[in-house]
Amino acid sequence: MNTQTIVTALSAVREQKPLVLNITNYVVMNNTANGLLAMGASPIMAHSRAELAEMMAFSGALVINIGTLDSVWIERMMFAVEQANQHGKPVVLDPVGCGASSLRTETSRRIAEAAEQLIIRGNASEIIALAGTGANAEANSKGVDALDASEAAVEAARYLVRYYRCSVVISGKIDIIVTDNSEFRLHNGHSMMPFVTGMGCTLSALTGAFAAVGETTGLAAAAVLGVAGEIAAEQSQGPGSLQLNLLDALYRLDAETLMQRLRMEQP
Template sequence: MMSIQAELILEKVREQNPLVHNITNTVVTNFTANGLLALGASPVMAYAKEEVADMAKIAGAVVLNIGTLDERIVESMLIAGASANKHGVPVILDPVGAGATPYRTETAKMLAETLDIAVIRGNAAEVASLAGENWEIKGVDSGAVRAGDASSLSVKAAKQLNTVVVITGKTDFISDGERLFSCKNGHKLQTKVTGTGCLLSSVVGAFCAVEKEYVFAAAAAAAVYGCAAEAAVERLNRHEPGSFQIEFLNKLYNLEPKALRERMKLEEVLA
């Protein structure tokens, strides 16, 4: 059932070409834009406070990524998020590095508390910092985490923050506080390319733009993304991150429904 739903949502993205407004970090801008284009969405990177409200209200989704913070960016995020909330546009928050420094943590918490967030996508340590839990974090990467811990954290954080939470790792967990999905698709080469997590947040945005049941949209996005990564690796003669990055974009572009159905390891589990 979930494979069919994911296939249909992907098809909607490719047909509707939703505009995804990204206020993201400088490290991943190009990769994010190319990834969204390959998927079938339409990316825009607008940061100036003078235009973000207008851009957000015409977008299908707004993605706020705190990877490279400064005061101006935070101001633009608040303006864009408020405009998106006013016009019924889903807001996706990627709290990159939350928990690593007080500024990042406080900014992520402020955005989560001030805005109506449709989905929060992060690793276990980042999500834990928003939920007031103590987890190991180094820079913008989390330490090792057991699947059971991430599973329960996703449910707890979703309830506490009143949103859909996606915790990515070896197994991804997606919850709205009531329902819980696990996704075991993906490949370790994703951790060797900067911005794969950030791009996933934007892909979640594209899926939320066409599917208003955000927990299903987020779960489908994680599964499609992981399946594309697996298919990309199979195309490589050698497992190297540079080649993987290019082939991954190719697979986001041409992943077929049959391949998605055959690969998908997405299931609903007890919350």
């Protein structure tokens, strides 16, 4: 993976407009659907057991976000993952608030265990909590916001990569993408981004779009959102306009700007 493969993956998303099936939380359904559309992908939000099997057959990827979990949805999420496996489709897990309750931690682990082609995208606290004692790290989870720096979650991410045979994206001031054979660090984004809810959820949704076109590490999504986010923040007075400007920046992002702005540390 290098800058050129990220640019090529973005073109592939815009050409193929992959359908991304989302079971996501009530807070971010609109943001994430708009983020996918603005970048050039096609979102669908679905929850009914009666349609998930049919829809998974023609979707390019499944995004499971546990942000507003309840007992009915857990069963749907497990069913959707089963369908994704059956159709050979990648699954992105966003373990929102993992560590803040045992329900969230246990459900995240069940989903990760079940998915055959998995990418996990969470903030540092969520990644540490998901790995649990396996990685010898203590997460500071109080809610859905990260209280740990990305670097503190690297050992946990490495553990998850080995344990679930997946790729892990730790988001934060620095985004760290951990795969079985490499680690990338991205220094893009903006300090205003965590003042808008669902930026991480948008990253997970975009990760689904890239996975659908064969970029199954999460790197391209983190690069695109990081660059679009910093462009949007430079044009915003605060979080209100950032939320809207992000959609414009995703829509307008071209290869040249992406290559110019990307600050990636390669292995």
